[in-house]
Amino acid sequence: MSKKILFQCDYTEGAHPKILERLFATNMEQTRGYGEDIYCMSAAEKIRDACGNPDLAVHFLVGGTQTNVTVIDSALRSYQGVLCAVSGHINVHETGAVESCGHKVLGLPSEDGKITAAQVEAAYVGHINDGSFEHMVQPKMVYISNPTELGTIYSKAELIALSEVCQKYGLYLFMDGARLGYGLVAPDNDLTLVDIARLCDVFYIGGTKVGALFGEAVVIANEELKKDFRYFIKQKGGMLAKGRLLGLQFDTLFTENLYYEISKGAIALAEKLRAAFEEKGYPYLVPNRTNQIFVILPDADLEKLGEQFEYSYDHRVDEGHSAVRFCTSWATREENVDALIACIKEL
């Protein structure tokens, strides 16, 4: 166990105590396996309610890479690819999982982790108008993460525009919501789960980074994508034998707004920390108001902070400065944030 205080990511602790309590309380109950138990059913029902649509298909998987690859492979034929920001998790940090299933990730330039409806339209129209289109991968899905890997979020207007362009060209819109909670409660957010469920063909609600031990809840709105999805889950290794562990966790998170409440805590602490960086005049790599703070610091200051705190190193900006990431989460203790702020003030 590190003696330093960890701010490098949002999965350094276990689960919210209410989740552990329920695991404890139900431990010796007998249930059927593979997600066909009452807890999964109950959790799915609560998520459908929260999304305002009783027809949504809801499935529970273990982790994000697994979820991305399962959703994408279930949607695409082998000659079809998925458009995403070059910084998209599937393009950078999943060891080529999407390609290992045969699909090309079609990266679009992006400074802030987001892509626009105009970019999607240009990519698709460019494809179909190219004389060699059959020699090229056909774009068929749009992958966005919200919040993005850079902590930015999509506005409702932006998501509507993306949804419309996808509808227009028969593309599937898929939102990776590994940190969805932190986006939904961000001060500048105007999207709701209901909006997302209406505008996306498929998305997932992240548990691993928002209060659960592990788990991601896939929500499928498009009928075409619902068919035989459990075959894909099994094949990609995501069908947990004791599926109820996933059901129990999401059932708890979607009881009495727990998912939102714990997300708010993380955002409040991020805002506090952000204020400290701003006060010192450190520029952001990309500004955002979710739980990830990407800030550019002089290397000497970073070294100083690094004596007591762990952060995530992003990249060298110039000879004397680096971009780094500090995260808060549902589990972050205010005393630790205060300690970090104190250290920042002394820089």
Next chain:
Amino acid sequence: MSKKILFQCDYTEGAHPKILERLFATNMEQTRGYGEDIYCMSAAEKIRDACGNPDLAVHFLVGGTQTNVTVIDSALRSYQGVLCAVSGHINVHETGAVESCGHKVLGLPSEDGKITAAQVEAAYVGHINDGSFEHMVQPKMVYISNPTELGTIYSKAELIALSEVCQKYGLYLFMDGARLGYGLVAPDNDLTLVDIARLCDVFYIGGTKVGALFGEAVVIANEELKKDFRYFIKQKGGMLAKGRLLGLQFDTLFTENLYYEISKGAIALAEKLRAAFEEKGYPYLVPNRTNQIFVILPDADLEKLGEQFEYSYDHRVDEGHSAVRFCTSWATREENVDALIACIKEL
């Protein structure tokens, strides 16, 4: 929650209480992610000790299908295949996960779930002597499960023979140990973890079915298979963000022989149940002494048992009889076994 008592599989409950206690106790500790924490290190060390070889590589994955596909894809090139019993889990019950990674499963006939060194030799020699060998999938790995999907186990002599033939022809020997605990403590077993670690190139120790919430510990002995294994884990979606959950569980299971102790409990109850079936003269589909009982029952009797108990239906044997499976596990309560036995006696 079903009112019936469940005997259909060995993953109907949660985890051994000692595991839950440690999850509780360590919940708010901060650790690095992805299996690079002190609990994973400690668990790996204990497993290396139990296997009697300090050079083994040990990795922790979430589930069995994921583990099989990760190990097999890490060992094979695209034109190479894996020999296994036609009844092997990878051949039947993983929705083609191995094929989805590009490798053919080369099924060998088997009545009892096991394959022999002679079968492996014949398959390999047949391949290299075939004039069209480059037109055929090259056998490169041998997959065995121990206990098998039919509950049978390999003797030490059988495993030595398999290991020798694999060495002779440059094949990798891989043991799926999803139920390994139940095999190692079976009354007729003469294999030890040390034997297995010496005779196999790679194997895994099942946690999901033997006391853990989830988790399989991959043990790699062959240097060729150690290289870059973590890339494969990540790509196949098996790298748990909060990897310590896996480390903690295996650390607990390999403390004070817990893994063996809880396995023994399951076997004792299986033996008791087995005696009841034998007393009534029901024949076995395949006899074994591990935690899965495959027995052939008249349909009328099955219906009677089915009123109170769930079992796993295997296949119809003849017009009036079916083969079914009853499982015990570390979590099985003796009172439930007694209730089932009482019901059997009344048949």
Next chain:
Amino acid sequence: MSKKILFQCDYTEGAHPKILERLFATNMEQTRGYGEDIYCMSAAEKIRDACGNPDLAVHFLVGGTQTNVTVIDSALRSYQGVLCAVSGHINVHETGAVESCGHKVLGLPSEDGKITAAQVEAAYVGHINDGSFEHMVQPKMVYISNPTELGTIYSKAELIALSEVCQKYGLYLFMDGARLGYGLVAPDNDLTLVDIARLCDVFYIGGTKVGALFGEAVVIANEELKKDFRYFIKQKGGMLAKGRLLGLQFDTLFTENLYYEISKGAIALAEKLRAAFEEKGYPYLVPNRTNQIFVILPDADLEKLGEQFEYSYDHRVDEGHSAVRFCTSWATREENVDALIACIKEL
């Protein structure tokens, strides 16, 4: 160049002279690439005519393995598999090409290279009724070869039965016609191209073994399989730059019945050779009346024949006998068959 006379396969010579002549005559003409030239259009039109259906999609690929994998991958999602005889070319002699695209080949037992409607129905119904069906590969296509790898052919009644069961369960019926010409003119055949085009969802007409330098013509009847097929051809490496070479060959083969005429020649010589074997009382491995003769010979006799002739060794039948294959083709010279018969008579 071997001094022996080759009977081991049906691709030992080049192309029918009429094909070479047209390649010569058109050599310096300029055409667009990738199959979008007038020769491909003309050939496709002639094949549609021969099949009696103006709505068929026709594509030209280079070789059989490539064709099989392109058709199968275009039809299946990753969790779906293809039923075929264990002896099917895709199951045995394509180095796992189908698996390398992610699909499991689901082998069905067969003595004569054929599978029955009843087998297909049992496999499909068994799948959907299995409690673990989502853990298993879903059968979605039926692959048959006609003639089979053992030279046998399907009767019209058999093909109708297969087609009906495929229709009933939503399976695609795919016929590998690498040697189709030799089947269509066999003495015991009652199928026509029109029947095949009506009963199969997709099939191909083999050129490589029936008069062409190379080339297979894929004929797609099912609308679902027509969409975006050229993307698959390109991705699998089958889109020949100078596509007209394929068009020219099939245009020639389907002019003035050339395809049938040259097939008849091969069959006539096979029948003559067959009579010689029968006269000596050699048993068949499997009887058939197409261009492949599978006969069981004493090893001593084989050695004798092997001094002057090459055949294809199939397998050892017993201590003193082996099953071997002799092939005729469009290119077989009668004088060579006579020489072989003379040698047989002397055995």
Next chain:
Amino acid sequence: MSKKILFQCDYTEGAHPKILERLFATNMEQTRGYGEDIYCMSAAEKIRDACGNPDLAVHFLVGGTQTNVTVIDSALRSYQGVLCAVSGHINVHETGAVESCGHKVLGLPSEDGKITAAQVEAAYVGHINDGSFEHMVQPKMVYISNPTELGTIYSKAELIALSEVCQKYGLYLFMDGARLGYGLVAPDNDLTLVDIARLCDVFYIGGTKVGALFGEAVVIANEELKKDFRYFIKQKGGMLAKGRLLGLQFDTLFTENLYYEISKGAIALAEKLRAAFEEKGYPYLVPNRTNQIFVILPDADLEKLGEQFEYSYDHRVDEGHSAVRFCTSWATREENVDALIACIKEL
């Protein structure tokens, strides 16, 4: 057959007459299949001679996409990727063939179709120094085309630098030589086949675009890549039944310098055409001296040229101008070039 004169690509005609003559002359000879005939052996020997290394493995495949995917899949494990220019054929125009085999193409920025040793080093060093390297695709191969898709060529110094950086980091250097002949005889070229065979781990000599009906000769220098290569050829559908067709063509091309002689003719005509464009002051998209001319023309002039000639449209440069490609080849007639030049002069 188009009435226009085609300049859009270098595969609009058939084969060099000497090749057709040999196909004709050998047509009814009997040979073994799958590349194990005397013509393939002879051609391989001539290529080894031309490359100055008797230990090279030489294989003959049908087309370029097939060749690229076979070579790349034979070299990489599933978590490894191939570095290449963003404009590389494998990244743009092969319908994701490399990804369909599970490997990510790692695009590097490039204006002229080339990549540098410095880019490769930065990509590899960046990977291994990244804290999340196991979450990213590992670069293992460098793909270059020479000439590139933009007609540019690598100098000897550039290739040496690439080779050295590949050696340093254990990367395979693979050259796609689909148009190699046109590069080797370009006025500004200083590379020889001997250099290439010494500096690359594997490369191929293009036939399809340089005098053959079809065919690419893969030359493997690195021992690691030689093993079991024919299995890969078969699995990827590239093992031509009548393999001698490939052997015959390359044997002819590598007899009496035919490959170079016909390439020179194409270059002479390209230079003549280039002069005409230059005289009019049209700028190049990228200057080069091989057989592809990428020139930027006013749309009105393009329309005029388009009445008699076909070219390849590349992209819109600005409101009134487009970049287009004109190609010459071994088959281009001087009278056609003269007609085009006359038309250019009139613009």
